[in-house]
Amino acid sequence: MMVPLDPAGKPTSQRRIAEGDTVVVYERHDAMRAVAVRAGGVLQNRFGVFRHDDWLGRPFGSKVYSSAAGGGGRGGGKAGGGFVHLLAPTPELWTLVLSHRTQILYIADISLVVSYLELVPGCVVLESGTGSGSLTTSLARSVAPHGRVHTFDFHEQRAASAREDFERNGLSSLITVNVRDIQGEGFPEEHRGAADAVFLDLPQPWLAIPSVSLMLKQDGVLCSFSPCIEQVQRACEAMRSCFTDIRTFEILLRTYEVRDGALNNATVNEDATVGPRPQKRKKNTSSGENLDCIQKTSVLVRPASTAKGHTGYLTFARLRV
Structure with missing residues (x-):
């Protein structure tokens, strides 16, 4: 990701590709995939054969040609062959290539969430549920390098898969993944009064709102995401007892x-x-x-x-x- 720093103090996107890194292989704006780089690895697509060994040591953002291009690979010869770009897995790109274990939030919604939660480096954020980790990744970048995201999901396997993704992308120092039913149990007592912001993506968010009010710092901000207006109505009704400045938005993106x-x-x-x-x-x-x-x-x-x-x-x- 762009957030973590390597030992030299450079953001991941500014250093060179090494074995074990995750790169986003960009073919075109609607054709990308995440690839874990490994010695001896090979990627085959409609543009040819691409050997991972030819990627090692290159900076993120490099344009590489297929090995079948005759003089391609590390030499960079075109010879009429296909090519791809090797991009750093920024939160925006990760949202487009991650494995969908649940329905995810996309960039239009994420941008408003990060803005209205007023996130800055050093903030502490509580999130429920984790899902596929699309929003979690953007939250982590917003609070880096010294903040923390504590994310919760009731589904143990889903939480484990998300934890693996965060570890692979170098985000373990920013994200803690927990298995917990926030609707039924609320947030852990250890976070009482410690959160700058809370995000809820739950089928019954009104059940968790009393717990949220105890977790937030003074003047802290809550965001609840719901697909149905009936959920919004019940959530807003629950918020009125201890929250103010309640607003609801719907983002419609036209490309x-x-x-x-x-x-x-x-x-x-x-x-x-x-x-x-x-x-x-x-x-x-x-x-x-x-x-x-x-x-x-x-x-x-x-x-x-x-x-x-x-x-x-x-x-x-x-x-x-």
Whole structure:
């Protein structure tokens, strides 16, 4: 990850790839995978064969060519072969490549959570439940290098898998994974009055809110994520006894595609494109008649054909002083 430091004091993304590191192999924006680097390892994809030995010692962000490219590998020769980029597993990229053990939060929701929880280096955060660890990773970067994330999940195997991911990505010094039913038992007494922020992703968050009020420091912030508005209503009702400034948000993300394209038409909608202005030229028809024709090669911008809709509702509240 970008958070932990190596012995030389450099962020992981600024050092060179070593055996045991996790790298994000980037083929294109919608085709990435996490790969654990090991001596003698091989990755095969549609672009060719890539040997892990050729990655060792390279900086994160390197562009590497397939071994089948004739002179590829450590020599870096192109020879018409395929290539990939080797990226550091930042929280944003990890969210896109992690194993889905549960439904996860994506970057749009995560960014608002980190912002409204007012997280800074040194903060202590309690999270329930851990799930696949998508949000946990971003929370850890926000509180690094001296803060701490205590995350809880009632499912023992899910917690164990998340712990392995955090260890592999070098986050063990920032994240503690615990097995506990927060809805039924509340947060452990050892965290009473010690948390700067609490995040809940539970089917019945209102059951945990009394415990949250005991864990937060004065003026601490709570965030509860729920997919259904009925859950939000019950959670807000429970919050009113000891929280103030209660707000609920829904994040709807619209992505645009940007690509090169050619337009051939008598009429060009200038508002739909950016780039050079169209040039008119004469075009002869089979009958010899001259017609004005606009031909344009430009950058086309349009909404993506598929868009993520509703993910959930984010409710924030501040502990009443």
